[in-house]
Amino acid sequence: AQLALERDYEANREIATRMRVLMDLTRDAIVFVSLSSGRISGLNTAAAVALGAKVADLKGTPLSDALRSDTGASALDVLSAAGRSEDSAGVRLTATGSGVELVLHITLFRAAGERMLACRLDQIEDGTQSENVLG
């Protein structure tokens, strides 16, 4: 059992390292959110820049503080609904910190029994996805 433990610990560390490398290497702004708490559980530097704050200041804070919807609905509700729909269009939200309009693409998933949301925050200036965006 001791060996198995060490093996698991190593496998764990390996994939955690890969994950960190990937978060840094991608140009995309990525945020992970726990749906039960509504709080940001992880994000990369690109996401912090898009949200107009620092990684350390955003981690653990409610996603709905960092993003606002023009409709008045909470950002988390809007994103959860979009994640459940089959529609692959992005969701348009505004970064509270920077005032920048973003288009979010969402994946809902379950990890270790917890419901999670991953989102990619695209600047609208990116253009490439603009024909496929909901207002």
Next chain:
Amino acid sequence: AQLALERDYEANREIATRMRVLMDLTRDAIVFVSLSSGRISGLNTAAAVALGAKVADLKGTPLSDALRSDTGASALDVLSAAGRSEDSAGVRLTATGSGVELVLHITLFRAAGERMLACRLDQIEDGTQSENVLG
């Protein structure tokens, strides 16, 4: 110890799930390579598209089969050298399968005692990085 094992197993699965979600969510083409074998240990669909083949057909194969350098040096040697240099410029290589020219950005890291290379494969048409590319 049994509980710790189960906890590690869960943590492992959780981060593996996050990793898979992130690989799908990013628009960037990402490849992980084991430096000891020179083989592709993981890649996303965007990377398979950039390399002109399928994920399943590329996984486990030598990176140097998928990419070639105009200088005649093996792709893996070129990438390892670039990863060790402080230079953040990309490396220009050609996808053997598609003939498409790519600019690769590299991170070398160590995970579970093994030396690994992660690379982002940018299409040259992306433009954004073109002023910072080595020939």
